Amino acid sequence: MIQLIFFLLVGALLLSSLFFLARRGSRAEGNAQVLVEARQALNALQVGLLPRELVARIFANDDREYVASVAPGPLYELFLSERKKVALSWVNQVHTQVLSLKRFHLGAARFYTRLSLRTEIELAWHFAALLVTCRALQCLVYVAGPFAAPRMVGTTATVAAKVCEISEKSLAFLNPVQFGPVADRSVGL
Amino acid sequence: MDVQQAREDLHRRTLSEIVRPLDRLIYLASMRDYNTGVYHHDGLASRFTEEVACEALADCHREVFHQLVVCPLEDLVDQLEAYRKSTHTGPREFLTAWRRLEPYRVAVPVETDPLGAEFLFSNFKIALAILEARLDSLPAELSA
Numbered sequence: 352m353i354q355l356i357f358f359l360l361v362g363a364l365l366l367s368s369l370f371f372l373a374r375r376g377s378r379a380e381g382n383a384q385v386l387v388e389a390r391q392a393l394n395a396l397q398v399g400l401l402p403r404e405l406v407a408r409i410f411a412n413d414d415r416e417y418v419a420s421v422a423p424g425p426l427y428e429l430f431l432s433e434r435k436k437v438a439l440s441w442v443n444q445v446h447t448q449v450l451s452l453k454r455f456h457l458g459a460a461r462f463y464t465r466l467s468l469r470t471e472i473e474l475a476w477h478f479a480a481l482l483v484t485c486r487a488l489q490c491l492v493y494v495a496g497p498f499a500a501p502r503m504v505g506t507t508a509t510v511a512a513k514v515c516e517i518s519e520k521s522l523a524f525l526n527p528v529q530f531g532p533v534a535d536r537s538v539g540l
Numbered sequence: 541m542d543v544q545q546a547r548e549d550l551h552r553r554t555l556s557e558i559v560r561p562l563d564r565l566i567y568l569a570s571m572r573d574y575n576t577g578v579y580h581h582d583g584l585a586s587r588f589t590e591e592v593a594c595e596a597l598a599d600c601h602r603e604v605f606h607q608l609v610v611c612p613l614e615d616l617v618d619q620l621e622a623y624r625k626s627t628h629t630g631p632r633e634f635l636t637a638w639r640r641l642e643p644y645r646v647a648v649p650v651e652t653d654p655l656g657a658e659f660l661f662s663n664f665k666i667a668l669a670i671l672e673a674r675l676d677s678l679p680a681e682l683s684a
């Protein structure tokens with residue numbers, strides 16, 4: 352009987368250690384995943400979504416004026432519906448990528464970077480403002496079209512760029528290390 | 541450094557002869573093997589290497605794609621019309637083929653940002669509709 356209890360205890364101990372090991376492993380993997388997602392989100396924002404020229408062109412009023420002057424009627428409607436699709440896609444993608452960066456800052460960032468309290472508060476404010484603005488912009492574009500809120504588009508792009516700037520610093524440790532002139536130093540030795 | 545030199549060489553010898561970005565996009569896309577995604581240019585490869593030539597062509601392709609994405613719609617319509625004329629294809633035939641086949645979809649560089657591509661495709665769709673409307677407004681004998 353005592354032997355049985357002993358083996359059961361050893362078994363339970365082994366099982367619990369396996370459980371804790373498995374949990375620890377998955378957490379590490381999860382962290383890596385958050386880092387990868389954050390890096391991808393940052394690239395998507397900086398390269399694909401926020402370049403000033405692209406944003407200006409998607410919401411360009413001169414394109415609207417041009418189409419209105421050369422082809423009023425159904426063609427103008429087609430233009431508005433096409434631009435609305437692209438504009439909504441832009442806002443949705445900015446929202447998604449910002450959420451991904453927010454997840455990184457809420458979870459993994461504190462383990463890798465030491466942001467000052469002031470920067471953290473600033474970042475929290477930017478995230479809150481951005482997510483609310485994105486939702487408001489989505490509604491506005493959906494209801495009133497892509498040319499209804501040029502200022503809001505500008506604000507979204509500017510705040511998103513600031514968030515990217517701070518996130519870039521937080522993710523700087525992922526960049527390849529720039530080694531100094533090793534050869535020169537070894538010669539000096 | 542080699543890639544930069546190859547790009548300059550490509551600009552000087554070839555791309556300077558092709559004025560419109562749309563024509564450049566189509567030319568550069570045609571340099572790419574559809575099965576492998578690798579660009580080939582014998583002249584450039586003989587002056588540099590296959591890899592450097594491929595890299596330079598890909599760079600120029602991305603650059604010209606970006607130019608088209610951010611160009612005003614009016615400009616795109618003009619470029620499309622000028623390209624159509626350069627192919628000596630009848631306007632109706634050209635517009636029908638482009639609307640049905642959407643050849644611009646295969647002229648996009650690899651690893652293009654999806655939103656940029658979506659935006660350019662949308663602009664092509666509108667530009668083709670504008671050209672068609674323009675054609676419809678012409679007398680029948682001129683639009684053939």
